[in-house]
Amino acid sequence: MENLRRSNCPISCTLDILGDKWSLLIIRDIHYANKHRFEEFLQSKEGISTNILTDRLKKLDALGIIDKQKYSAHENRMNYMLTERGKKIIPILEGIINWGLENIEGTEL
Numbered sequence: 327m328e329n330l331r332r333s334n335c336p337i338s339c340t341l342d343i344l345g346d347k348w349s350l351l352i353i354r355d356i357h358y359a360n361k362h363r364f365e366e367f368l369q370s371k372e373g374i375s376t377n378i379l380t381d382r383l384k385k386l387d388a389l390g391i392i393d394k395q396k397y398s399a400h401e402n403r404m405n406y407m408l409t410e411r412g413k414k415i416i417p418i419l420e421g422i423i424n425w426g427l428e429n430i431e432g433t434e435l
Contacts (some may be wrong), residue, residue, distance in 0.1 A: 343389060344415070348374055348382045350422070353408065353415055358435075362405040363397070391415070406409065 332338050344350055354363040354369055367379055374382075383406060386392040391412040394404040408415075426433045 328357075343386060343391075344418075346382070350369075350415075350419060352379075352382055352386065352406075353391070353412060354419055356406060356408050357416055357419070360397075362407060364404070364406075386412070397435060 392406045397405045
């Protein structure tokens with residue numbers, strides 16, 4: 327993955343990795359909704375397109391945030407799991423969840 331840092335600020339660098347519209351939602355789905363397959367991610371209510379999902383899964387895998395493992399003889403059928411590095415993002419998600427529940431009317435788990 328290319329190094330396109332805007333600066334060495336840890337917030338900026340983290341946003342370069344996780345700041346797109348979909349990455350945190352994929353991590354959310356793996357951790358909270360127990361989704362692990364491509365088709366399951368497509369069922370999320372936010373409506374990610376197949377090409378964006380493919381791109382984000384490749385990106386998260388290349389960054390060591392998720393790991394993919396074959397679940398059948400078909401070469402393209404993969405399960406996606408959080409790595410130890412990916413699991414370290416969960417407290418960030420919990421903070422975002424709590425902030426949203428407390429500050430954005432109508433949000434729910």
